[in-house]
Structure formats: structure tokens, C-alpha cells
Amino acid sequence: MELEAIRREYLQGGLRRNNLKDNPYEQFEFWMQQAIDAELHDPTAMTLATVDSSGQPSQRIVLLKHLDQQGFVFFTNYNSDKAKDIAQNSKVSLHFPWHVLERQVKVCGNAEKISLKETLSYFVTRPRDSQIAAWASSQSSTISSRKALLMQFESIKNKFKAGEVPLPDFWGGYRVVPELFEFWQGGGARLHDRFQYRRQEGGWHIERLAP
Numbered sequence: 448m449e450l451e452a453i454r455r456e457y458l459q460g461g462l463r464r465n466n467l468k469d470n471p472y473e474q475f476e477f478w479m480q481q482a483i484d485a486e487l488h489d490p491t492a493m494t495l496a497t498v499d500s501s502g503q504p505s506q507r508i509v510l511l512k513h514l515d516q517q518g519f520v521f522f523t524n525y526n527s528d529k530a531k532d533i534a535q536n537s538k539v540s541l542h543f544p545w546h547v548l549e550r551q552v553k554v555c556g557n558a559e560k561i562s563l564k565e566t567l568s569y570f571v572t573r574p575r576d577s578q579i580a581a582w583a584s585s586q587s588s589t590i591s592s593r594k595a596l597l598m599q600f601e602s603i604k605n606k607f608k609a610g611e612v613p614l615p616d617f618w619g620g621y622r623v624v625p626e627l628f629e630f631w632q633g634g635g636a637r638l639h640d641r642f643q644y645r646r647q648e649g650g651w652h653i654e655r656l657a658p
Contacts, residue, residue, distance in 0.1 A: 456635055456636075457549045457633025457634055457635065457637075457639065458633075458635055459548065459549045459632075459633065460549075460632065461632060461634055461640050462630065462632035462640035462642065463640070464642070464653070464655065467630070467642055467653065469650075469651070469653070470651070471625070471628040471630075471644040471651055472514070472515075472516055474628075474630060474644075475514070475552060475554075475628065475630075476514065478545070478548075478550060478552065478630070479491075479514075479543075481548065482543075482545050482548060482550075485547060485548060487545060487547055487548070489510075490545065491510050491511040491512075492508050492509075492510055492511075492543075493508070493509060493510070493511055493519075493521075493541045493542060493543050494506050494507070494508055494541065494542040494543075494544070495507055495508075495509045495521065495529060495539060495540075495541055496539060496540040496541075496542070497529050497532035497533060497536070497539050498532060498536050498538070499528075499531070499532050499535075499536075500535050500536075505528065505529070505532065507529065509521040509522075509523065509529075512569060512620070513569070513620075517622060517624065518556065518622040518623050518624040518625060519541060519554060519622065519623045519625070520561060520565075520620050520621065520622050520623075521620065521621060521623075522566070522569060522570075522618070522619065522620045522621075523586070523618070523619075523620075523621070524581070524584070524585075524586035524587070524617060524618055525560075525617050525618060525619055526585065526586065526587070526588075526617050527586040527587045528586075528587040529587075530621075533558045533621065537557045537558050537559065538555075538556075538557055538558075539555075539556065539557070539558045539623055540553065540554065540555045541553070541554040541555075541623055542554075549632060549633030550630075550631060550632055550633070551629075551630075551631040552628065552629065552630055552631070553627075553628070553629040553631070554623065554625050554627070554628055554629075555625065555626055555627040556623045556624045556625040556626045556627070557623070557624050557626070558621045558622070558623050558624075559621065559622055559624065560619060560620070560621055560622075561619065561620040561621065561622050563619070565620060566614065566618075566619040566620045567614050569620065570614045570618075571611075575612060576604075578612035579600060579603050579604050579607065579612055580600065581615055581618045582603045582607075582612070582615050583596065583599045583600040583602075583603045584596065584599075625646070626645070626646045627643065627644065627645050627646065628643070628644040628651075629641060629642070629643045629644075629656070630642050630644075634658065637658060638658055639658035640655075640658070641655065641656040641657070641658055642654070642655055642656070643655075643656055
């Protein structure tokens with residue numbers, strides 16, 4: 448397998464300072480809308496990186512479910528490995544890999560739990576089977592088989608068949624409050640364009656980074 452021979456040029460377009468919005472949230476929303484308009488698969492998928500108590504980094508894909516000027520919101524089981532990592536080290540990183548557009552966005556910041564009201568507001572919009580799955584899966588724990596998982600799903604489904612599925616007390620959202628954004632646009636000859644927004648008192652400092 449000759450992996451070193453796999454390469455391509457990035458020629459879709461560059462990124463200049465005068466193309467950027469002064470507010471990184473607005474710049475992100477602009478790029479996100481372009482990713483949606485381009486009909487990319489899972490444009491809201493983002494890699495969430497956390498670090499455990501031993502200093503071991505870990506990554507997984509989660510979905511961005513809300514964005515405002517306060518931060519990026521995702522949902523998970525509060526007993527999961529990611530939640531345990533966040534409980535002892537709230538510093539996290541997000542990464543959006545929009546390969547088709549030859550773009551990446553990195554966001555670094557602190558993760559904090561959102562309010563119960565915000566979590567419930569989202570939970571009731573989920574498909575019923577997804578609501579049931581939140582109850583059925585003890586996320587990150589060891590299970591004996593997929594059959595056991597499906598049996599648990601059916602058991603919970605039967606338990607709540609007569610009414611609405613309640614919000615589990617072990618499930619909810621986190622908001623990642625950014626301290627840093629990086630916008631990356633591929634360029635020819637590996638001369639990519641990278642711009643970093645770093646939070647400072649009164650606003651954001653923008654600077655170009657070497658590729």
C-alpha cells in the first residue's frame with residue numbers, strides 16, 4: 448500500500464483577509480451555509496477532542512445542533528467517556544472537515560453544560576426512536592452483544608408506549624464557548640491559507656498563519 452503516492456492539489460480558491468468577516472461566528476455561519484448549499488454529507492458533523500485524567504487525548508464525531516454568539520451546542524449522555532473527560536478538563540477542540548470545499552475550521556474553547564430548559568427544548572424535537580435510544584444506551588459502557596442492546600431498546604420502547612418519552616436525567620447538552628477559531632482554505636503547492644481569530648478584551652484579534 449503506497450500511501451505516500453496519494454495526493455492532490457487544492458485549487459478551488461484562496462482566502463484573503465479582506466474576504467473575512469470581523470466576527471468569527473459570522474464567518475463560520477457563512478461557511479456553514481455554503482457547506483449546506485453545496486449539499487455536503489453531514490455538514491454539521493464535527494470532531495470533538497477531549498483529554499482524560501491521564502492526559503490521553505480522544506476524538507469522536509458529534510453533531511452541531513445549535514450555534515449562537517455564545518457558542519457551539521451538542522448533546523450526549525452525561526455518563527459517557529466524553530462527559531467524564533469534560534468534567535475533569537473542560538478545555539476541548541472542535542474540527543469541521545469540509546473536504547469537498549477544501550476547507551477546515553478548528554474551534555478551541557471550554558465546554559459547559561447547558562440549562563435543563565435548553566436540553567428539554569431540543570429533546571422533544573428528536574424522533575421518538577432517538578428519544579428511546581437515549582434511554583436504552585448506557586453510552587461508553589461495555590455491552591455483551593448488539594442483541595442485548597436491541598432488547599434493551601425494545602424494553603424501553605414498551606415502557607413508554609402509552610405516552611411521551613421523558614427526558615433522561617443523565618442526558619443533555621454542552622456548549623463549547625470559543626477562545627480561538629481557525630479557518631483553513633486549501634491552496635496550490637501546499638501554500639494553504641490559514642486565519643486565526645483569538646479572543647481578546649473587547650473583541651477578536653485576527654492574524655494569518657503560515658501553512
